[in-house]
Amino acid sequence: MKQSISANKDQPLGDQIAEALGHELLSGTYRPGDALPTEMELVESFGVSRASVRSGLQALASRGIIERFVGQGTIAQDFRDWNILDPMVTGLLADHASPHPDLVRSIFEFRYSAEPLVAALAARNARARDLVAMEDAIDDMARCSSRDVAADDSFTEHDVSFHVAIYRGTHNAIWRHLAHILRPAITLVVRRSNETTEELRETLARHRALMEAIRMRDPAAAYDAALAVMRLTAGELDIAPGTTGAPEIPDPMGALFRAGGTGAAR
Amino acid sequence: MKQSISANKDQPLGDQIAEALGHELLSGTYRPGDALPTEMELVESFGVSRASVRSGLQALASRGIIERFVGQGTIAQDFRDWNILDPMVTGLLADHASPHPDLVRSIFEFRYSAEPLVAALAARNARARDLVAMEDAIDDMARCSSRDVAADDSFTEHDVSFHVAIYRGTHNAIWRHLAHILRPAITLVVRRSNETTEELRETLARHRALMEAIRMRDPAAAYDAALAVMRLTAGELDIAPGTTGAPEIPDPMGALFRAGGTGAAR
DNA sequence: GTGCCTCGTATTGTCAGACAACCCGCCTGT
DNA sequence: ACAGGCGGGTTGTCTGACAATACGAGGCAC
Numbered sequence A, B: 001m002k003q004s005i006s007a008n009k010d011q012p013l014g015d016q017i018a019e020a021l022g023h024e025l026l027s028g029t030y031r032p033g034d035a036l037p038t039e040m041e042l043v044e045s046f047g048v049s050r051a052s053v054r055s056g057l058q059a060l061a062s063r064g065i066i067e068r069f070v071g072q073g074t075i076a077q078d079f080r081d082w083n084i085l086d087p088m089v090t091g092l093l094a095d096h097a098s099p100h101p102d103l104v105r106s107i108f109e110f111r112y113s114a115e116p117l118v119a120a121l122a123a124r125n126a127r128a129r130d131l132v133a134m135e136d137a138i139d140d141m142a143r144c145s146s147r148d149v150a151a152d153d154s155f156t157e158h159d160v161s162f163h164v165a166i167y168r169g170t171h172n173a174i175w176r177h178l179a180h181i182l183r184p185a186i187t188l189v190v191r192r193s194n195e196t197t198e199e200l201r202e203t204l205a206r207h208r209a210l211m212e213a214i215r216m217r218d219p220a221a222a223y224d225a226a227l228a229v230m231r232l233t234a235g236e237l238d239i240a241p242g243t244t245g246a247p248e249i250p251d252p253m254g255a256l257f258r259a260g261g262t263g264a265a266r
Numbered sequence C: 001g002t003g004c005c006t007c008g009t010a011t012t013g014t015c016a017g018a019c020a021a022c023c024c025g026c027c028t029g030t
Numbered sequence D: 001a002c003a004g005g006c007g008g009g010t011t012g013t014c015t016g017a018c019a020a021t022a023c024g025a026g027g028c029a030c
Helices: A013-027 A039-046 A050-061 A087-095 A101-125 A128-144 A154-169 A173-196 A200-215 A219-237 A250-259 B013-027 B039-046 B050-061 B087-095 B101-125 B128-144 B154-169 B173-196 B200-215 B219-237 B250-259
Strands: A066-069 A073-076 B066-069 B073-076
Touching: A013 A039, A013 A050, A013 A087, A039 A050, A050 A066, A050 B050, A087 A173, A101 A154, A101 A173, A101 A200, A101 A219, A101 B101, A101 B173, A128 A154, A128 A200, A154 A173, A154 A200, A173 A219, A173 B101, A200 A219, B013 B039, B013 B050, B013 B087, B039 B050, B050 B066, B087 B173, B101 B154, B101 B173, B101 B200, B101 B219, B128 B154, B128 B200, B154 B173, B154 B200, B173 B219, B200 B219
Parallel strands: none
Antiparallel strands: A066 A073, B066 B073
């Protein structure tokens, strides 16, 4: 079974091996717990040297995708053990045609719970440059909204850039890295969401409101606005809040913000 | 300069090379942007084969710690580019004697902002098994509190286990992985905190209150209790909330929870 | 003197082959 | 029946070589 990786030469062979095997693992060719082919078998099937095969396997092992034992072989790890906070892993998942629905749900749940908080932090800490990034992203979204959304991903891309800009606006290393790492995963969710929506103006308006709250340094309003954006996305994704349990948590917080009396919550 | 890695044999050579070079990078032996020794020079200095050296370098490159160019060599990346959400990187940072204070601050800021939310999510989603893990961790903490804390890390270890159990209680893949990945980093913060505190009973009591709120499925109370724990830790770490800007964000939320009327907040 | 071209050197990427360390199942001897 | 040795199989490490690329020195034409 000659897969002949060597067609593409702009990437190290080991990375291409890792990517190919990663897709096979995602496709279910090898189930968790199964033994993968030995290094020599992979050498034959891919038509590369053992050094390159080992390079690819090491890349997968360092991310918890596989585990290797001297004298025993290589086994596929359970998906729970995958280091899903690694850029390569998230890229792999985003590229895959049919990502595990559980994972899409997990990612959206995380965003639903975290992004309001992130927006509140950004409202406190964002600097002028961060606002510029957000504004540019929104302007680009508006410019693309006239065209057919399903045709190209430019609208989705700028949508994602906007959300990433908010994470960066927290000026915290961990939140910033989270945005960078989850970027492919966020793209996945946002693309799906934008594919099913029929009205982009609403999306655009909510994003603008969120940016305005951050600009006004109003954490409570930013929390609320981000929650509204996420609710809209949830509707487009056809995810009923409460199905999973997690998404409804931030709701009382938003309600409390409206009721409470610290910040000027609208 | 024979560093003679081969003393420890219970770990692959490549990983030992990576760890040694990682510590050198953290120590400032090579500054970001500098060129690292060539593979052949490392072969001589470590006394291992080029294959092992390459294995170690690849492990570092895959985590954004170094970047390699054909025909040019290897350069040290800026710390901002490090994939700090990788277990090996966080382990490296935790092992290092004097981790960058900026990073410790970032990690604590992140926890300060996120853990109240995580606690609220756990209050919604935690199952009986998660409560068992929390209770066991607290019992172990209580058992260790009689001994000298500075002497051994058992108290700290169980403290960290408690926090990790809360993350797991969210039943969300991303939060769960975050806890796993940040475990060494959390240990770093908790150990420092526990070293400087003189009264462990207070720490224990607040942890118990947090667990009780989660047990009672009261997100608002859990949010509040977690905030109290984090404030205590901040005090022990001698971090004035507001110094960095980020930590003060959750405070108004806590205030709103106390003022608001959804859950039985304490 | 200056600018361009070429070639050599240095470095990482890839290949090939071999041995070492280790695990497992089989087989033999008691 | 059971214990121990033994051999095949797999990953880890070593060695040596060549390929691909980048940079700089040197020569050459103008």
